[in-house]
Amino acid sequence: MLLIDCPHCGPRNSTEFRHAGESGKSRDVANSTPEQWRRYLYEHDNPLGWVRESWFHASGCRRYISAERNTETNQIRWVVPFGAPAPSSDADKETGV
Amino acid sequence: MAIASSTRKGRRPARYSAFDIFRRGVTHSDWPRSFDQHELKKSYDAVIIGAGVHGLATAYYLASNHGITNVAVIDKSYMGGGGSGRNTAIVRSNYLTPEGVRFYDRSVKLYEDLSVDLNYNVMFSQRGHLTLAHNDASMRTMQWRAEVNKLQGIDSRVIDAKEVGKIVPYLDVSEHARYPILGALYHPPGGIIRHDAVNWGYARAASHLGVEIHQQTELLGIDTAGGKVTGVRTSRGDISTPIVVNCTAGWASTISDMVGVKMPLITHPLQAAVTEPVKVFLPAVIVSGSLHVYVSQTDRGELVFGASVDPYPSYSMRGSLEFTEGLATHILELIPSIGSLKLLRQWAGLCDMTPDYSPIMGFTPVDGFLVDVGWGTYGFKAGPVSGEQMAQLIATGRTPELIAAFDLARFADGRLVGEKGAASVGH
Numbered sequence: 001m002l003l004i005d006c007p008h009c010g011p012r013n014s015t016e017f018r019h020a021g022e023s024g025k026s027r028d029v030a031n032s033t034p035e036q037w038r039r040y041l042y043e044h045d046n047p048l049g050w051v052r053e054s055w056f057h058a059s060g061c062r063r064y065i066s067a068e069r070n071t072e073t074n075q076i077r078w079v080v081p082f083g084a085p086a087p088s089s090d091a092d093k094e095t096g097v
Numbered sequence: 098m099a100i101a102s103s104t105r106k107g108r109r110p111a112r113y114s115a116f117d118i119f120r121r122g123v124t125h126s127d128w129p130r131s132f133d134q135h136e137l138k139k140s141y142d143a144v145i146i147g148a149g150v151h152g153l154a155t156a157y158y159l160a161s162n163h164g165i166t167n168v169a170v171i172d173k174s175y176m177g178g179g180g181s182g183r184n185t186a187i188v189r190s191n192y193l194t195p196e197g198v199r200f201y202d203r204s205v206k207l208y209e210d211l212s213v214d215l216n217y218n219v220m221f222s223q224r225g226h227l228t229l230a231h232n233d234a235s236m237r238t239m240q241w242r243a244e245v246n247k248l249q250g251i252d253s254r255v256i257d258a259k260e261v262g263k264i265v266p267y268l269d270v271s272e273h274a275r276y277p278i279l280g281a282l283y284h285p286p287g288g289i290i291r292h293d294a295v296n297w298g299y300a301r302a303a304s305h306l307g308v309e310i311h312q313q314t315e316l317l318g319i320d321t322a323g324g325k326v327t328g329v330r331t332s333r334g335d336i337s338t339p340i341v342v343n344c345t346a347g348w349a350s351t352i353s354d355m356v357g358v359k360m361p362l363i364t365h366p367l368q369a370a371v372t373e374p375v376k377v378f379l380p381a382v383i384v385s386g387s388l389h390v391y392v393s394q395t396d397r398g399e400l401v402f403g404a405s406v407d408p409y410p411s412y413s414m415r416g417s418l419e420f421t422e423g424l425a426t427h428i429l430e431l432i433p434s435i436g437s438l439k440l441l442r443q444w445a446g447l448c449d450m451t452p453d454y455s456p457i458m459g460f461t462p463v464d465g466f467l468v469d470v471g472w473g474t475y476g477f478k479a480g481p482v483s484g485e486q487m488a489q490l491i492a493t494g495r496t497p498e499l500i501a502a503f504d505l506a507r508f509a510d511g512r513l514v515g516e517k518g519a520a521s522v523g524h
Contacts, residue, residue, distance in 0.1 A: 001417060001418060001419065002409070014409065015408075015419055018408070019408060019409035019410065034509075035509070038508060038509050039359075042361035042452055042508045043359040043360075043361055044350070044360075044362065044363050045350075046360070046362050046363055046364055046410065047350075047351075048348070048350075048351050048412050071364070071410060071411050071412045071413070072413060073413060074411055074413045074415075
C-alpha cells in the first residue's frame with residue numbers, strides 16, 4: 001500500500017488517487033513543431049529513482065497535487081498542492097532509503 | 098552492419114532422449130552441464146543485454162540460423178529472472194491489428210516446434226484460450242478481433258455464453274452474475290507453456306552452438322564514438338563490440354539513456370499470484386478484460402492468476418494487498434466454487450508500457466545500438482519470433498518485414514500500431 005499525504009485531506013491510500021504523470025512537461029500550443037509535439041506526447045524520463053510527479057485525488061478533494069517519489073522504493077519525500085514550490089533543497093540532499 | 102558467420106563451434110551437444118534417461122539410469126553416469134561458463138572475452142561480434150527469453154532467443158537464432166556465434170548475452174542477475182520467469186506463461190495470437198496477428202502467430206508456430214528444435218521439453222499445452230465479453234462493447238471488439246484473425250488464417254471465433262459453459266463447466270455463465278458473460282472470443286491454438294523451460298532450453302541450445310551466457314554481469318555503460326557503438330562496460334570488465342542489443346524489460350529506459358536514446362516507455366509493475374494445487378478442472382485459459390483478471394491451471398494443478406498493471410509507474414516489485422483483494426473479488430465472480438482455495442504466493446514483474454501497446458524493435462539513432470523493448474504485458478509470448486527476427490536484422494543489417502511496423506521511428510511518423518484492444522487486460 002502506498003500512503004500519500006494529501007496536503008488538503010491528510011494521509012490517504014493511493015487507491016484514492018489517479019497517477020497523472022511526470023511533472024515539468026509543458027507545451028507551446030501555438031508554436032510547437034511536430035518534433036516538439038512528439039517529445040511532449042511520447043517521451044518520458046521514466047527514471048529509476050526520484051521523480052517529480054502529479055497525482056489527482058479522485059476519491060478525495062478532487063484536486064491535483066505534486067509529489068516527489070522514489071520509483072525504486074516507492075518512498076515519498078514530499079507532497080505539496082499542485083503548482084506550489086517544492087520544499088527547500090535540504091530534502092534534495094538526502095540520499096533517501 | 099551485416100556480420101560474417103563465425104567459424105568457432107561449441108562443443109557437441111548431449112541430446113536428451115528416452116534412451117539417454119534409460120542409459121544413465123542403468124550406468125549411473127552424471128548428466129552434463131546444460132550450458133557452459135566462460136571468462137569474459139575482450140571483444141564480441143555482438144553483446145546482448147538481458148538473459149531472458151528475448152535475449153537468449155536472439156542469441157540462439159543468431160547462431161543457428163545465421164552462424165554468428167561470437168556473441169555474449171550478459172545479465173546483471175540470473176537467467177530468466179525478470180519478466181521471462183515472472184509472466185503467466187500464456188501464448189496466443191488473437192490480436193487486433195494485422196501486423197500484431199501475423200507477428201504473434203509466427204511466435205505460436207515457433208513455440209509449437211520448440212521442444213523438438215531445442216531438444217528440450219517446453220511443455221506447450223494448446224488447451225484453448227477464451228477472452229470473455231461482459232458487455233456489448235466487448236462483444237464488438239471480440240467480433241472485430243475474430244474477423245482480423247480469420248483474415249490472417251488464425252483459428253479464432255466468437256462463441257456464445259452457452260458454448261463457453263460447455264468448454265469450462267465451472268464458469269458462472271448464468272445471467273444472474275454481477276457481470277454476466279455474454280460470449281467469448283475462442284482461440285483454440287492458445288495455451289500455456291513452461292516459461293522456465295523455454296529460457297533454459299534456449300540457453301542450453303545457444304550455449305551448445307558457442308554463444309556465451311554471462312550471468313551476474315551488470316551493464317555499467319555503453320561507449321560510442323562518432324554516433325557508433327564501440328563497446329560496453331560491465332561489472333566484470335570492458336568489452337569491445339560493434340553491436341549492442343537491448344533486450345531488457347523494466348530497465349529499457351535506463352539502458353537506452355546510456356546512449357542518449359529517449360524511449361516512449363513508462364514502467365509499471367504487473368502482479369500475479371498462484372494458488373495451492375488442486376485436481377485439474379480448468380480446461381482452458383480464461384481472460385476477462387472487464388474484470389481485470391486472467392487464470393489458467395498448470396499441469397501441477399495450481400491456478401495462476403494475473404491482472405492489469407499496477408495503477409502507477411514503479412520499479413518496485415513488492416506485492417500489494419489491493420492486488421489480492423481485487424483479484425479474489427473478480428475471480429470469484431467468474432468461478433465461485435474456488436472460494437476456499439488458498440493463495441500460495443504473489444509476485445510482480447516489470448512491464449515497459451508503450452503508448453500503443455506494441456513493442457519497439459530495431460534500429461535507433463545510434464548506429465549499432467538495437468532495441469527489442471517495450472514489451473509491456475505481452476513479451477513472453479513473443480520471445481521466439483522476436484529472437485528470430487532480431488537475429489535476422491543483426492545478421493543482414495536490414496529490418497525484416499514482419500517487424501517493420503514496430504520500429505522506434507513510428508512515434509515520429511505517426512504510424513502507431515494500436516493493440517490496446519487486444520493486449521491490455523483492463524481495456
